[in-house]
Amino acid sequence: MAERSLRGSGLGSKSFADGAGVEFAARQDIGFDCPKGHHFSITFAEEAELPTAWECPRCGAVARRSDGVEPEAKEVKPPRTHWDMLRERRSIEELEELLAERLDEIRGND
Numbered sequence: 001m002a003e004r005s006l007r008g009s010g011l012g013s014k015s016f017a018d019g020a021g022v023e024f025a026a027r028q029d030i031g032f033d034c035p036k037g038h039h040f041s042i043t044f045a046e047e048a049e050l051p052t053a054w055e056c057p058r059c060g061a062v063a064r065r066s067d068g069v070e071p072e073a074k075e076v077k078p079p080r081t082h083w084d085m086l087r088e089r090r091s092i093e094e095l096e097e098l099l100a101e102r103l104d105e106i107r108g109n110d
Contacts, residue, residue, distance in 0.1 A: 025045050025046070026045065026046040026047075027043050027044065027045060027046060028043070028044055028045075028046050029041045029042070029043050029044075030042055030043075030044060030050055030065060030066075030067070031065070031066035031067070032053075032054045032056070032063040032064065032065055032066060033063055033064060033065075033066050034056040034058070034059060034061050034063040035061055035062075035063070036056070036058075036059050036061055038056050038058045038059065038063070039066070040056065040057060040058075040063070042054060050065075050069075051065075052064065052065055052069055052070060052071040053065075053071065
């Protein structure tokens with residue numbers, strides 16, 4: 001049975017392709033500082049959009065870029081209340097009319 005076994009490398013274990021003539025994409029290293037004092041760098045393509053924060057590989061905390069680039073402040077919308085959503089669907093006159101109808105109904109049932 002040993003005569004019939006496959007010889008050579010295992011499936012998917014090694015590539016015999018020659019790496020000569022392969023040009024890598026332009027890259028850049030960006031450093032990050034963790035709030036717990038860890039420093040690490042991540043390699044990105046030069047044309048990639050660079051993040052301002054990255055998860056620390058040692059402790060999992062959110063690390064900021066070492067070069068001081070901060071994220072852009074996003075415009076925060078105020079939370080919509082029930083009243084705001086109601087006002088989108090009804091006018092004040094309609095609401096006053098509905099209130100009057102309900103009050104009449106409640107007073108009539110007493």
